[in-house]
Amino acid sequence: MDLSLPRGIRDIEPQEHLLYERIRQAFYEVADLFNFKMMEPAPIEYLSTLSAKSGEEVAKQIYSFKDKRGRDVGLRFDLTVGLTRYVSSRRDLKPPIKLACYGGAWRYEEPQYGRYRWFHQWDVEIFGSASTEADVEVIDVCDKILRRLELDNLLIQIGERSVVEEYIRKSLRVSSEEKLIELMRALDKVQRKTEGELIKEYEARGVGKDEVNKLLEFGRLHGAPEKMIQVVNELQLKSSEGLGRVWDSLKSRGIANVEYNMSVVRGIDYYTGLVFETVDTRNPQLGSLCGGGRYDLLPKVFGRPDLSATGAAGGIERVALLMTGKAEPRGVVFVAYTDSSLRKNAVKLASELRSEGVKAETALEPKSLGRQLEDASDLGARWTVIIGKRELASGELTLRDMNERNEERLSPEEVRGRLKAG
């Protein structure tokens, strides 16, 4: 029988699952410290909801299908759409509404290194606050999660759509909305394409070489916030003021591993203000570990122009790749017996140990002591408690150190004390 899985779909096996749980735990703890409320939006939505912002195009990139009554539905492709749909339908909630979610999502895209058709995200969103402070809080919570996971070499790359827009309008004298978007798309490609490729591509679309060059020059601007604020000031862009406020708040929050980067614009039709991405500078091939920004348009599409929105998502698969080997299961104690008549005693002792918080396992089938010790060793047990007839009669147990391969006869209380100590 064919036991394979559909392309891009996989099991999360125990070793990787340990990492995911460590990330989830860190996320919950940190999001809670910031007083985000944890929830999970529906995994299946009407296609009309999923495509509300990005149009019918989205159906090609997601798992969409007709349910048994012929309605078009789809699996969520992120957590933001569902959370925004939820908040938009809840007019009783008082802003700011801070929501957080950890969960899986699905996209029907070609699998790549660290990217699957089923993937997991952490997600934080703040609805109903248009302030810079909300944008920075989102950056802050993501940064604290990654730090709690002891990741380093992290660089937070911050862009600001209003600065880019002002630059294009003012310095490139662009007034048409269409051309503005076209040029922002070019900027988005600065980190992935060569200058030559971009000039060629945009000339074909009727954008002059000089304009593209000027834009690329702007897009290459990146560096420490203080320096960049000065540079943008010199370009006489009014929107530079916002960059100053962001930096003030970042400093108050003790966040310094930041650069301002004019090429960071992210999803063009989606974001509306500050945007950011966090990368591991030693593992740039992984892409961003998390990213997000302000997206005031989505709640508007859902009928809530009063709710502005800012948020970010972290990619669990990619973060887990950086943590390989960083989560080990807790050690187990094996309880063995020398004679099958003592099995009950072993089952009982293992049960008592567990009730005292000690991870304990005993053979499920009757086995010789030798086979039991083999099992204990395969399970990576540091200690094996051996119940023997004579020892039991004298009220003692044998404690075997599996590493040192030596044994001691101890009272049950001594054994427990030893095992509870680790």
Add this chain to the structure above:
Amino acid sequence: MDLSLPRGIRDIEPQEHLLYERIRQAFYEVADLFNFKMMEPAPIEYLSTLSAKSGEEVAKQIYSFKDKRGRDVGLRFDLTVGLTRYVSSRRDLKPPIKLACYGGAWRYEEPQYGRYRWFHQWDVEIFGSASTEADVEVIDVCDKILRRLELDNLLIQIGERSVVEEYIRKSLRVSSEEKLIELMRALDKVQRKTEGELIKEYEARGVGKDEVNKLLEFGRLHGAPEKMIQVVNELQLKSSEGLGRVWDSLKSRGIANVEYNMSVVRGIDYYTGLVFETVDTRNPQLGSLCGGGRYDLLPKVFGRPDLSATGAAGGIERVALLMTGKAEPRGVVFVAYTDSSLRKNAVKLASELRSEGVKAETALEPKSLGRQLEDASDLGARWTVIIGKRELASGELTLRDMNERNEERLSPEEVRGRLKAG
């Protein structure tokens, strides 16, 4: 814009999510104590895998659809099929293989009280052990999870398919496999239908009234294990021996809230040995909170007749219903300021408090102190720290007790000490 969700699909909102997380946490801790390895099987499988055991019929009850390449796939309807498929494909794993999973699943069925089309389960499975000890370990781990959640009035109802089969073959002199299954189905209905209904239904299928009556009498047998072992012994059924071994192991594990119940047979085509269900005797309308048993046939269908299997699943939605109000979020500390020039100080103090493990929030928009105190109160904050100009100059902060509505001027160190103490 229509913000509704497909029928039976919903968001898990914050209050309920807290309960789910408490259950998940208890499950992880307990399953780990028993040395189950945590993993998660794929959420999407080929339909051929999902229907391997139950046949094409299953497609009607699940979310099945064609992917973009026309392959028949479906959303998992439980966690057992995926775990069994995984283990069956991993010939390198040494039995017994103890796996555990917490996750969502989907069924296209009519929603009812406590039952949705998207639901969550905890799941434990032991592959490769045919022993009674494995069956009882599964019961044990489920019992310990429910106890850790402080649920009471729990009754574990245990049935044994081999006893039922022997009774039908011997006392009802049934030899045809077909009729055997027919009669087991009748037994399965004892708790849901009246005697009259069952006699009528089975007479129509050619089963005599006397036979049905005798079967129903047998099905009504239930009670304390010791008593029931005696009753079954008196019926001269050899398989009663197994019931004795189960009871021995339950006692060794300190589990006493058990009855043997001859009508508990569960999914007829699926289970092959011991079966059980745990109910809350004060909330019988909820149905079973968890249940499972031995299902040696599924690994066989997946090409692994060498792997026997026993396991159980718990219903998170139903367990959460019993825990309503039993999980409260941790309290938050609000950091307020008297003048917008002090906002930075508030952001900084909140950040410092969080780094010390105190859940802290500050206003994202500039607001009057009155509005900030209102927000703090809405958030249920017990304490608000107020940063004022004069106090700051003298190196002090104001700590407001939101319950008692009184304020104290304290040094920053005193404030932190107070807040860290809770």
